[in-house]
Amino acid sequence: MTSLVLLDQALRLHDNPLLWYGARADGTAGEQRLVAVVCLDKSAFFSKQYGLARASLLRLQQQLQLISGTKQALARFNIGLVTLFGEPAAEISRLAMQLQASQIVAASPTGYREQQTLAKLSDRYQVTTIDVNSLLGTAALTPELSRLPDSFSAFRKQREPLLQVAPAVATYQPQPAQQWLTPEQSSVFYENFHQLAAFSQPSLPPGSDEQHALQRLDDYIWQQHAISHYKSSRNGLSGDYYASKFSAPLATGCLSARYCWQQILQYEQQIEANESTYWLKFELLWREFFRWQFRKYTNAWFSKHAIKGPLDFSPPTLTKARQEHFNNWCAGTTGVPFIDANMRLLNSTGLMSNRGRQNVASFLIHDLGVDWRLGAAYFEQRLLDYDVASNWGNWAYIAGSGNSGERQFNVIKQALSYDPEGDFVRAMLPELTAKGSLIHQPAAEVKVPEHWRNWLAKLTEKKL
Known part of the structure; x- marks a missing residue:
């Protein structure tokens, strides 16, 4: 029997039960051929949502770097990695037919797209999933979804004080019962991955492996x-x-x-x-x-009201003024220094602090009145730590459409609390020359919300 082992969500050798699939220490497992596979989802990296590209060049290069590193690591154990590019269900099905595979082994999906891919494959193949990326990834610890609290506090209290976490498995070592397709045997299946060669030279520093x-x-x-x-x-x-x-x-x-x-x-x-x-x-x-x-x-998380209110998957609409606001927010040119500094950091590095993320999200939603899904989509494009659940869940959280009431931050108060002398803003916006906390003064054209005024007055005080 031939099984395809999909490593898309687990590009690692440590604590990876997918690599141990079918292994027996005594070598008594039946005849089985295993094929390590990664499929880069073309739509996830090259399509658009709400008119925005789904992934930046940096995020694509990071994924290619990860795949390359995993390929090299597996080769040390004489395991080949078949790399596919395209629509995952179609590409995996084509490979399964070529190799006469009857089973597909994959990480338990979190995102809706991944869930749909495995659902399509399960119509034709035996699909086995293993939860390799969750703390609660064993049957004994798995939450019952129908009884899963929608409040984090309730979820935490369910699990604490003696929080049990699934044990990690050992770093992979070759097992006598496993027969993996070798690098030489796998190389013949690379025919569509070569399309990505133009993007393979990373412009990000080493470290994504x-x-x-x-x-x-x-x-x-x-x-x-x-x-x-x-x-x-x-x-x-x-x-x-x-x-x-x-x-x-x-x-x-x-x-x-x-x-x-x-x-x-x-x-x-x-x-x-x-x-x-x-x-x-x-x-x-x-x-x-x-x-x-x-x-x-x-998929309710992609609705306008997320998990609150009726499902509405119609795309966000913006007035001309709000479209301009959104464009300026993306570019880091809103005229609000604390916001612009964080957005320029995101655009240049693909990362942003948690404090920065909460503030730029609150500003876009509550001060500029822009549909939260546009912000989530832009973060999806840019973040090198993009995770579908954490990203979309946190954006809905700030908007009040997710697991809490809305969260609005006073940007000026936050700036004074977390960048009191303006060092961060000054580093990211070298064109600004104001001294000390005065650097947080919004540009003259910015319409100042009422809830900022008391904190703006503090910018001129000698002692903050």
């Missing part, structure tokens, strides 16, 4: 002990250690959430447990919550 993800985890937790101050530093806007920066490798699947969790537990047991170590686990639990919410409500 499993090796660098594990190095970052070790450095942040064990070498720098930066986890010990995570709670107090996590609202920073830039720098190397204000946050863990695990989000991108977690989103792309080259870092296991379970392995990350267990490293935190080991640190707590061997070094110290404090509010900061707990808070990093708390953030991983937020990620988990959104993953299960997406499995519960599927």
